[in-house]
Amino acid sequence: MNSDKVRVAHDQRGLGHSFGRAPYLVIQTWALLGVLLLSISGCISSKQLTQKEYLLYNQTVRGNRVISSDELESLIPQKPNRRILRLPFTPALWFYELGARGYNREAALQELQAKTTEFEQKKQQYPEDSRERQRLEKRYAQEIKRLRRKAEEGNWVMRALGEPPVYFYERDAQANAAKLKTYLFSKGFFNAQTSYRLDTLLERRIRVIYLVSESTPYRLRRIAYEIDDPRVDSLVKKSAPNSLLKVGERYDEAKLGNERVRVEELLRNNGYYTFSRQYIQFEPDSSVNNSLDTSGRFVDMWVKILNPPGQSQHYTYHIGDMRFVITRDETQTPSTQTLDTVSRNGIRYLLDGKLYATRLLDTKIRLRPGQLYRQDDLRETQRQLFLLNQFKFANINITDTTNRMLRTEIVATPLDKYEMTVEGGVSVLYQGQGIPGPFGNLSLRVRNFLGGLETLETSFRYGFEAQAGFSTDQAYFAQELGLNTSLIFPQILFPGKYRFLFSNSNPRTQVSLGYNYTNRPEFIRTNLRSTLAYNWQPAPNRQFTFLAADINLLRASFKNDEFGRTFETFLREQAEQGSTILNSFINAFASNISLTYTYNTNVVGQNRKANFLRLSVESGGTTLNLLGNQRIEALSRTFNNLQFFKYLRVNADFRHYIPLRTHNTLAFRVNSGLVYGYGPNGTAPYEKLFFAGGSNSVRAWRPRRLGPGSAYPRTDASGQPLPIPTNDDYRFDYSFEQPGDILLEGSAELRGRLFHLGADINGAFFVDAGNVWRFRQNSRRPEDRFYLNNFLTEMAVGTGVGIRLDFSFFIIRFDGAVKVYDPARRFITTDGTYIDERFILPKFALDRPFSGPNPIVVNFGIGYPF
Numbered sequence: 001m002n003s004d005k006v007r008v009a010h011d012q013r014g015l016g017h018s019f020g021r022a023p024y025l026v027i028q029t030w031a032l033l034g035v036l037l038l039s040i041s042g043c044i045s046s047k048q049l050t051q052k053e054y055l056l057y058n059q060t061v062r063g064n065r066v067i068s069s070d071e072l073e074s075l076i077p078q079k080p081n082r083r084i085l086r087l088p089f090t091p092a093l094w095f096y097e098l099g100a101r102g103y104n105r106e107a108a109l110q111e112l113q114a115k116t117t118e119f120e121q122k123k124q125q126y127p128e129d130s131r132e133r134q135r136l137e138k139r140y141a142q143e144i145k146r147l148r149r150k151a152e153e154g155n156w157v158m159r160a161l162g163e164p165p166v167y168f169y170e171r172d173a174q175a176n177a178a179k180l181k182t183y184l185f186s187k188g189f190f191n192a193q194t195s196y197r198l199d200t201l202l203e204r205r206i207r208v209i210y211l212v213s214e215s216t217p218y219r220l221r222r223i224a225y226e227i228d229d230p231r232v233d234s235l236v237k238k239s240a241p242n243s244l245l246k247v248g249e250r251y252d253e254a255k256l257g258n259e260r261v262r263v264e265e266l267l268r269n270n271g272y273y274t275f276s277r278q279y280i281q282f283e284p285d286s287s288v289n290n291s292l293d294t295s296g297r298f299v300d301m302w303v304k305i306l307n308p309p310g311q312s313q314h315y316t317y318h319i320g321d322m323r324f325v326i327t328r329d330e331t332q333t334p335s336t337q338t339l340d341t342v343s344r345n346g347i348r349y350l351l352d353g354k355l356y357a358t359r360l361l362d363t364k365i366r367l368r369p370g371q372l373y374r375q376d377d378l379r380e381t382q383r384q385l386f387l388l389n390q391f392k393f394a395n396i397n398i399t400d401t402t403n404r405m406l407r408t409e410i411v412a413t414p415l416d417k418y419e420m421t422v423e424g425g426v427s428v429l430y431q432g433q434g435i436p437g438p439f440g441n442l443s444l445r446v447r448n449f450l451g452g453l454e455t456l457e458t459s460f461r462y463g464f465e466a467q468a469g470f471s472t473d474q475a476y477f478a479q480e481l482g483l484n485t486s487l488i489f490p491q492i493l494f495p496g497k498y499r500f501l502f503s504n505s506n507p508r509t510q511v512s513l514g515y516n517y518t519n520r521p522e523f524i525r526t527n528l529r530s531t532l533a534y535n536w537q538p539a540p541n542r543q544f545t546f547l548a549a550d551i552n553l554l555r556a557s558f559k560n561d562e563f564g565r566t567f568e569t570f571l572r573e574q575a576e577q578g579s580t581i582l583n584s585f586i587n588a589f590a591s592n593i594s595l596t597y598t599y600n601t602n603v604v605g606q607n608r609k610a611n612f613l614r615l616s617v618e619s620g621g622t623t624l625n626l627l628g629n630q631r632i633e634a635l636s637r638t639f640n641n642l643q644f645f646k647y648l649r650v651n652a653d654f655r656h657y658i659p660l661r662t663h664n665t666l667a668f669r670v671n672s673g674l675v676y677g678y679g680p681n682g683t684a685p686y687e688k689l690f691f692a693g694g695s696n697s698v699r700a701w702r703p704r705r706l707g708p709g710s711a712y713p714r715t716d717a718s719g720q721p722l723p724i725p726t727n728d729d730y731r732f733d734y735s736f737e738q739p740g741d742i743l744l745e746g747s748a749e750l751r752g753r754l755f756h757l758g759a760d761i762n763g764a765f766f767v768d769a770g771n772v773w774r775f776r777q778n779s780r781r782p783e784d785r786f787y788l789n790n791f792l793t794e795m796a797v798g799t800g801v802g803i804r805l806d807f808s809f810f811i812i813r814f815d816g817a818v819k820v821y822d823p824a825r826r827f828i829t830t831d832g833t834y835i836d837e838r839f840i841l842p843k844f845a846l847d848r849p850f851s852g853p854n855p856i857v858v859n860f861g862i863g864y865p866f
Contacts, residue, residue: 814859
């Protein structure tokens, strides 16, 4: 009769038992790990080193206050063997020595020489230009390349898994100290001093400590100009506010070089085609070493721009005759007699027998006959032609400079008109909880489809993967088939002159028609979709996408589960408790318009401070506002209960990246969204709702299983919490997808490289927080609605660690996370016992990490989560 209390008491005893065994398991684990690491750390013993040889264990820079240690350490060419987490363990060196035990360099050289001799003898048997000789050369080239690499870098274990030992030589330390001093001088520390200290460690290892004394830096006191050409003098002085040299700033030779580039670009953008930075000289005042003041040390800087030898001034140039040649042979320019000639706005177009829209090409060219030469116009013309995705090359050549008129020729080589690509891969929609499934893509691209530089793209996709059911944790195979055709125009197709405002912004108009078939465990869903989208990019890091029309015809049919119950029955049970999810699965007609803005300064492969922001605003069923809800319901009945959606949706995703060291980054993300359905059905299509949990969300919850709010994820017929009592805990049932109208989530992740083992092995520690909520009040489940005064207490929190395998062209990611705070774990048992287990982190059991009351949730993904 007191079964609930008995279960709670038993749970406490079991929990204590779990923590009682944990210390022994921890000791055993660390002992085993210690033995393994000690064996790896001893990969090169002192017996293998001669009496004068030492391994370079570590090197650091100390004493610097202004110039960062990372900046100074990057100047030192010798890099110690990589270690794990900065501990004295070098697995790559261990693998190198392991591979070297069975490697014979002399034998590898002999094998290379024998293969080279064999090739030289065999190729004499065939004529020089014969196909047999070409095939022979191709086959032997690959074999000789492999043998040469083996002779130079060692066997596969040494190359792919290993790393050769890095020895210490004192001459290197002396040279590095001198290099640091020279670099500090270039940064304005004219009186800097550098030295080094050696610490000898066990196993004949050495730590090198470079000691730096920066002293007082020299600053610019005065910047004066001495320019022989009056017109150049006027241009340079007018641009002085943009100068990189500022009075009071520290002397820096790097800034002098950048200022030299700036002035050169300034003059070349004002007609000075032949101007070069070699005419620019910077001369510090000769009294720089004696210019000591009570407030610091200063230097006067003279900026001199000389005239060309034998000339009294620099000359400006204008654009002369121009022609645009399209030819399939980029090595030769055909004569005008073999090409079709068209003239437009002073430019002659020579076409290689193909139809090209010269009017559109003309909008991409910034150079014009008679205009003053500008270097930026030349670069922008080349960039605009490249962005058309129609040409392999688009070279701009100045063929004559007579009378300071630049005869200009643009030579473009078109890409192949037809291009077919076949791709394959592995998709993991059910992140980390099931079996990844293969997929294949077949794409056909036709360039210059209608002669107006359009591109026709048709793609077919088929794949299957293991997915969890909507209302079960068990994984089933789901299939997806898609066929999509798009016609892409390199301009904004819109009536009126306003479309030309986007000519400099890489405009695109895309018209597409597609069909998608999804076969999931509970239902079959098809979508016939047609879109009209505009895309333009005003800057390399900013992009706009305007979806002028997105029309979808959705149809669904339901399946029976293993108990003979249809998925529709389950959805109707949810509807009886106030859920609107059923309306998202009924046959529907959905249309929307949207505008998305993306700002991104993050560059893949570069560890630098960067930001990412994506803002999206969407209106669904906008044209239906001309009809009242009663007319929409009547229209729905006319078309066999076809659903018509009206909704508003906004989404904001912000990410911030902070580099800590060369290979360490701190990344933050905040993602939020709101969808409001205001049609008769009171909801939005299923694809437009928000979900939390999964590989790219709060990783301590399975995909789409978190929330909404603090509502219990499973309830009985009366809407009361329905826990699942077990021998260990009141285990929550997270097997149901939990859509929401409001999303708020954030993540912080510390990323760093651990070691290199065939690929860069990176680690991460992260904390995630977030949830979804309902927008409307639900009398059966009031806890799922968003309230401004308590939403912070309903933010679920998870934490964990991850491993990333970075192969440069893609990243494989494994994340393991546990729950820290679960806002739903507070309820009253049937006998009135109040249970509050929201702070659930202490329930994580080391002896049962995957099956305890707070198990690790493992996520598998491709690429970073954000």
